[in-house]
Amino acid sequence: MEFRIQKKNFLRGLAMVQTIVERRSTIPILSNTLLETDRKGITLTATDLETAIRGHFPASVTLEGKVSVSARKLFEIVRELPESEIHLTKRENHWITLSCQKSVFNIAGINPEEFPPLPKFTEEDFRPFPIRELREMIERTVFAASTEESRYNLNGVFFKELNIDGQPTIRMVATDGHRLSLIDKTGLQFSNLEKGVIIPKKGLLEIKRLIGDGGQREEEQEDLVYLSLSENNFVAKNRGIVVLSRLIEGEFPDYDSVIPKENDKKITLSRDRFTACLKRVSIMASEKGEGLVFQIQNGSMAVSSSTQDFGDAKEEIDVEYTGEDLAVGFNGRYLLDALAVMETEEVVFELKDSATAGLLRPAGEKGHLCLVMPMKL
C-alpha cells in the first residue's frame, strides 16, 4: 500500500474517528483505525463494536492495500505536521512509514484482517430526512436519556413513527426515570418504525456531529441526511460519511401513561427569567438532590432551597395565576436542562398537585414537552 494525501484531508478523516475509538480498550484493535485504499482515495473506519464511523477522503493512491494503526497516535502526528503532502507506505509486520517534508514516522500496526467487520447496509435502504429536524429532535431529547448502565433500555432515545390526527408523525422520546423529554414532528415519514427502536445516546451524538451544529451555513437548512435501519443498526449518511449505531435491544417503557393529562395549573413564564431564577436558587440546593420548592399562589411563584451547610435561598417571580395555592418540589437541574433546549421566549409550566409530575412546554409551540417527576418536600 502506498498513497499521498494532503494534510488537511487526512486530518479531517482522523478527527472524524477520534470520538469513536476507545482510549483504553481492552481489545487493542479497537484503538486503531482501519485504513483502506481504492483508486480515488482512502477509507477510514473506526468502531467500538456499538458505534462505527466510516468515511472516504481523496488521496493519490499508487499501490492499493489496507493497514490498521493507532487512531490517536496517527491523529496526534498528522495534526502537528506542516500544511503539506503526506506520504504513507505499508512495511513488513503491519508497520507503516509516514513521511512529510523532513519528518519520518514508523508506526506499529495490527493485522487489518483482525479489524471487526461493520454491519452490512445497502445504499437502497437509505431514506432522506431533513437535517434541521433531525438535529432539533436529537438536541431536545438526548439530554434526558439515562447514563446508568443498569438501565440499559433507557440509555438511548426511542425513535418511532405514528399517526396523529391523520398526519404521519416522527417521535423521539428519552427518559431516565426521573424526567422525560418528547418531541413530535408531523409531516415526516420513515418505514418500518411503527414499533419503534431505541438508538443509543453515543450513536445519536455521533450522528449530531455528522450533520453539524447548523451554526455556519444558512443554506444547510434544506440539506438532507440519509437514514436507514439494517442488521439491527441505525445508519446515517451525510457527505460520504456513514455512522452506524447498534440498536438497544429491550422494551422502551410505557412513557405515555406517565405523562399527566390533567395538569390544570398553567403558569406562563419568560424562559430567560425562569432560567436565571433557577440558577440562583439552585446554588443553595443540596448537592445530592438539587431539590427546589415551588410555591404558587395568586400572582406569584416563589422558588426556594436550603442546604444544611451553607444556608437558604428564595426568589419570587410575578406570574399570572389565580387558582388555589400549591407547593411542590422539583430537581432544579432537570428543569434547567429542559429550559436550555427550548427556544421560545416564553414557556408554560403545567402543574397539578405535589404528587404529580410537572410539565414544561415551549409556549405556542406544539409537539414538544419535558416532564419532571416531583420530589418530596
Next chain:
Amino acid sequence: MEFRIQKKNFLRGLAMVQTIVERRSTIPILSNTLLETDRKGITLTATDLETAIRGHFPASVTLEGKVSVSARKLFEIVRELPESEIHLTKRENHWITLSCQKSVFNIAGINPEEFPPLPKFTEEDFRPFPIRELREMIERTVFAASTEESRYNLNGVFFKELNIDGQPTIRMVATDGHRLSLIDKTGLQFSNLEKGVIIPKKGLLEIKRLIGDGGQREEEQEDLVYLSLSENNFVAKNRGIVVLSRLIEGEFPDYDSVIPKENDKKITLSRDRFTACLKRVSIMASEKGEGLVFQIQNGSMAVSSSTQDFGDAKEEIDVEYTGEDLAVGFNGRYLLDALAVMETEEVVFELKDSATAGLLRPAGEKGHLCLVMPMKL
C-alpha cells in the same frame, strides 16, 4: 453590619479571592472570605496560610462590622445575580442576608474573629518595580520550579539582587533538579536582597494575576507595582489589592556551579521551526521519560524518538554547524517549555558532550538562559 454594593464591584472582589481559598480545606475558616467594612467600602481577605490576598472595593456602608462566609458560595451567588445593587446585612450567629431585586439568600458564616490574622506590612516599606519586567521575570522562570512537595526549597523562584559588571541587577532563578531557568534584569534595584529569598510558585502566580497579562493596555507598560519584604513575606501591591506570599525557608541550591560554562557547540535555530519539530518527534517519545535523541553533525541536526508500543520518529533540521559529531539525549517537554517563554525569532542551543547539560538562549538577548540536564541514550 449593613452595606449596599454594585454587583460588578462585588463580583470583582469575589473573583479575586477564588484562587486563594482552598476548596477542600480541613480548616473551615480557610474556605471563607473575611468581609470588613469602613466608611468608603468593603475589604475582602482570603488566605491559605501561605498566600493571602486583600482588596478594597467601593460600597455604600450604613453600619460597620465584619463577617466571614464561604468564598465559593458567595461568588457563585453574586455571579448569577442581575446587574443591580446588592444589599447585605449581618444577622445573628454570624449569618448574613443578601438580597438583590427579588432574590434573598441567608448564608451561614463563621465567627470572623477566627479568621487568621495576615502578616503585618507597612506602607513605607513598598518599593516601586516596573510591572512589565516583573511579569516577564515570573513568566520566564516559574515553569521550571519543582512541584514535588518533598523538594520544598525548589517549590519557588529564587529572587536576588546582585552586581554584574558594576550594574545593579535583579535575578530570578527556578529549577526542579532536571532543568533550570534564569533571568537577569540590569538597572533594577531592591533592598536587602543580596542573600536572596525563595518566593513560592503559588504566590508568584497570584502576583502575576494581580499585575495582569499586559495584553490589553499599551500604556500599562509604564505602570509600577509596589513590592516589599516584611515578616518573612513577599508583598506586592497594585491598584488597591495586596498579595502576600510567605517565603520558603531553606537554602536555594548552588545553581551557578550547575550551569556549564564551556558549551562550545552552538547551533542557531528558528524558534518556531525547532518548536514544531520537537512537538512532532515528542509524539513518539515514551510517555514517562519523554527522551529525545539529538544527533548533530556537519550542517544538520536530527531529532529522534522511539516508543515500544507505537513506533519511532525522526526529523532533520538544516543547521549551520561544522564541529565534531555529537549525540545527546534531552527531555522534549523541558525544551518545549523553555522555547515557549522565549520571544526572539531565533534561539541558540549550546551543547558540549553527551554528559553535559544543554543551554537554550534567546538569540541576541542577554540575561536569560534555560538549562536542561542530559538523559542517558
